[in-house]
Amino acid sequence: MRQIPTPVDDAAEVFALCISNxxxxxxxxRLEAITVNITAAALGYLQQGQIRQLYSIPPINLPDDAIVAGNVTKxxxxxxxxDHMxxxxxxxxxxxxxxxLQPVQGREIVASNGYVLRLSAVFSL
Incomplete structure (x- = not known):
């Protein structure tokens, strides 16, 4: 398994920057209203990473029009x-x-919850 460095950026700050424009x-x-969800998910993601169990985070196998946090769809x-990260x-x-952490063989580092994410982005819900 490939080891990668632990993200050091604050999830709320990264998310705010991501949605700023x-x-x-x-x-x-609506996105600003789910910042607490993003930061909670980031904490859980980091905790699972520390014990090397990122694989245990279940995917969100829902259609794109499903509400996954607050009033925001997948x-x-x-x-x-x-578009913004x-x-x-x-x-x-x-x-x-x-x-x-550039893509390896055209693939992103982590794919979870039905969409691509980077550990620095911490978009795990």
Missing amino acids: IADQALKE GELKKTYS AAKKKPARAIYDSTG
């Missing part, structure tokens, strides 16, 4: 990640790049 104000407010979280020239991209 979302133009749709209603979506942005699809909206996936789109937030791809992983997208080049976005504020949170610097955090994405700072990990140095």
Whole structure:
């Protein structure tokens, strides 16, 4: 198993940066309202990582239109990640790049809950 460094960025700060330039104000407010969910999930994710049991985090096998936190759908979280975390020239991209965890053979480091995530992003619900 490939070992990777533990994320050092604060999940709430990363999430805030990620959603900082979302133009749709209603979506942005709904995402801001789930910051507590993101930080709680990040803590759980880190705890599972410390005991080397990330594999035990169950996937969210729901359709993209399913509400997964607050009033936010799985699809909206996936789109937030791809459009505002992983997208080049976005504020949170610097955090994405700072990990140095580039895709291996075209695949991201961790895939969980039905969508791609990076440990630095900590988008595990």
